[in-house]
Amino acid sequence: MAEIIQQEQQKGGKRRAKKHAPHIDMTPMVDLMCLLIVFFMLTTAFSKAKIMDIILPEKIKDPTKQEAPKISASRTTNILLGPDNKVYVYPGSVKPEEFSANPPILPPLTVTDFSADGIRRILLDRNRALFKKINDFNAEVISGRIPISQDSAKSIVAQLKKDDDTGPIVLIKAHKLANYGNFVDILDEMNICGIARYTFVKIAWYEELMVERAAGISSTATASAR
Amino acid sequence: MPKIKLPTNSPHIDMTPMVDLFSVVLIFLMLTTTMRQPEPANVDTPFSISETPLPDFNTMTFLLAPDGRVFMNFDNGPDTILKYRPKILAAMGERYGIEFTDKELRTFEKQKSSMGIPINQMKQFLNARDNTERDALQVGIPIDSADNQLSFWILAARQINPNIKASIKGDSKTSFETVEKVLDILQDRNVHRFNLITSLEAVKINLEEIQQ
Numbered sequence: 001m002a003e004i005i006q007q008e009q010q011k012g013g014k015r016r017a018k019k020h021a022p023h024i025d026m027t028p029m030v031d032l033m034c035l036l037i038v039f040f041m042l043t044t045a046f047s048k049a050k051i052m053d054i055i056l057p058e059k060i061k062d063p064t065k066q067e068a069p070k071i072s073a074s075r076t077t078n079i080l081l082g083p084d085n086k087v088y089v090y091p092g093s094v095k096p097e098e099f100s101a102n103p104p105i106l107p108p109l110t111v112t113d114f115s116a117d118g119i120r121r122i123l124l125d126r127n128r129a130l131f132k133k134i135n136d137f138n139a140e141v142i143s144g145r146i147p148i149s150q151d152s153a154k155s156i157v158a159q160l161k162k163d164d165d166t167g168p169i170v171l172i173k174a175h176k177l178a179n180y181g182n183f184v185d186i187l188d189e190m191n192i193c194g195i196a197r198y199t200f201v202k203i204a205w206y207e208e209l210m211v212e213r214a215a216g217i218s219s220t221a222t223a224s225a226r
Numbered sequence: 227m228p229k230i231k232l233p234t235n236s237p238h239i240d241m242t243p244m245v246d247l248f249s250v251v252l253i254f255l256m257l258t259t260t261m262r263q264p265e266p267a268n269v270d271t272p273f274s275i276s277e278t279p280l281p282d283f284n285t286m287t288f289l290l291a292p293d294g295r296v297f298m299n300f301d302n303g304p305d306t307i308l309k310y311r312p313k314i315l316a317a318m319g320e321r322y323g324i325e326f327t328d329k330e331l332r333t334f335e336k337q338k339s340s341m342g343i344p345i346n347q348m349k350q351f352l353n354a355r356d357n358t359e360r361d362a363l364q365v366g367i368p369i370d371s372a373d374n375q376l377s378f379w380i381l382a383a384r385q386i387n388p389n390i391k392a393s394i395k396g397d398s399k400t401s402f403e404t405v406e407k408v409l410d411i412l413q414d415r416n417v418h419r420f421n422l423i424t425s426l427e428a429v430k431i432n433l434e435e436i437q438q
Contacts, residue, residue, distance in 0.1 A: 023238060026241035026242070026244075026245055027241065029241075029245060030241055030244060030245060030248065033245065033248040033249065033252055034248070036252055037248060037251055037252050037255065040252070040255035040256060040259055041255065043259065044255060044258070044259045048279045048280055049271065049279070049280045049395075049423045049424070049425070050274065050276050050277060050278060050279060050280065050423070050424050050425065050426050051276060051278050051279070051280050051281075051393060051421035051422065051423055051424070052274050052276040052278075052421065052422040052423075052424055053276075053278070053419070053420075053421055054419075054420060054421075054422060055418055055419045056409065056412075056413055056418045056419075056420075057418070058413075058416075058418060059413045059414065081402070174402045174405075174406065175402070176401065176402050176403040176406065177401070177402070178402040179398060179399055179400055179401055179402055180272065180290060180396035180397065180398060180399075180400040180401075180402060180404075180405050181272040181397075181398025181399065181400075182402070183402060183405060184272040184273075184274055184396075184398070184422055184424055185272065185274075187274070187422070188273075188274040188275055188276075188424075191274070191275060191276065192275060200409075202406075
């Protein structure tokens with residue numbers, strides 16, 4: 001409509017060049033940009049992958065020269081990762097001859113899982129003193145009662161863990177029917193529960209059998225490994 | 227009296243601000259983007275509460291697929307200026323008596339996704355015409371004790387770049403048998419400290435609830 005009126009006005013006088021700039025239809029440009037933005041948003045890896053640090057014990061290559069480090073049996077908690085996302089926990093230690101004895105002398109094996117009421121409760125029950133210390137410290141840092149930078153807060157927590165001498169020493173062992181997710185989950189539980197001392201060790205053949213008996217699966221695979 | 231005719235054509239919307247905004251977002255995304263590398267196997271990493279980000283360089287990543295194949299990658303794809311990738315391949319070739327040409331070494335440098343190729347098929351892989359042909363060759367790096375090529379890849383990587391750190395990226399469904407083998411090989415090569423790649427998940431626990 002506006003164009004027509006303009007033409008009428010121009011009829012009488014001299015033909016002048018149009019004053020205002022011509023409209024450019026931007027719709028295709030907007031369309032294209034939308035597509036590009038959607039493309040970039042979908043292909044961009046916004047969240048960078050996170051990592052979890054783990055240190056394995058050194059392998060004992062020559063059993064005659066090196067001895068396995070001795071740890072107190074009363075503080076030891078063994079966690080066996082089993083098939084079907086199950087976790088088996090037993091305290092202390094088992095010797096092969098105790099397992100082979102008739103009847104076998106075995107510590108109580110608790111079956112649990114990765115839920116908050118499962119393994120986490122067991123670990124927190126044993127680690128309550130240290131967990132409370134770390135928790136109280138973190139709460140005070142967050143509320144601002146202790147003015148401290150995040151890095152030094154981390155090192156203080158590490159020191160708290162180092163000084164701890166009541167919490168459990170956790171040995172994590174995985175049956176070969178467990179999966180990698182279980183392994184990461186259990187290490188994650190160690191971080192959540194603030195366990196000061198834990199490590200991953202190779203499962204012993206009798207522990208494999210204990211898991212298999214508790215899970216009710218045949219042990220043909222392990223017999224050959226023995 | 228004639229009726230007043232309303233204009234029938236649609237009003238013009240000025241799209242300039244919209245275009246401006248889109249340009250800004252687009253330029254931002256183009257500059258910040260790091261392309262997700264297509265991996266030879268689909269891997270869903272497990273979740274953890276860890277918040278440390280993955281370093282961009284000096285890493286070797288072991289990709290453990292749920293079907294038991296093992297892949298390896300250096301520096302998460304884009305190579306650093308020091309060009310470790312072709313050097314590592316050359317060192318591997320030397321060990322297995324395979325001579326790689328400059329062109330093959332350059333192709334290996336450009337490969338950004340993880341590779342899981344037995345060394346005797348590496349030449350075929352590098353001279354493949356397209357990616358579908360390449361993917362067919364990705365059968366995983368042999369990790370058996372009889373033909374433990376992964377162990378030598380680790381050795382070569384650590385000889386070329388002494389600062390390299392190991393990371394493990396596994397699917398949550400990967401059987402522990404595979405993981406254990408890889409951990410064993412790492413321990414044999416005296417790599418005791420490494421990273422597990424996970425996705426972030428928030429967990430909150432209530433002390434009072436547990437102490438009841």
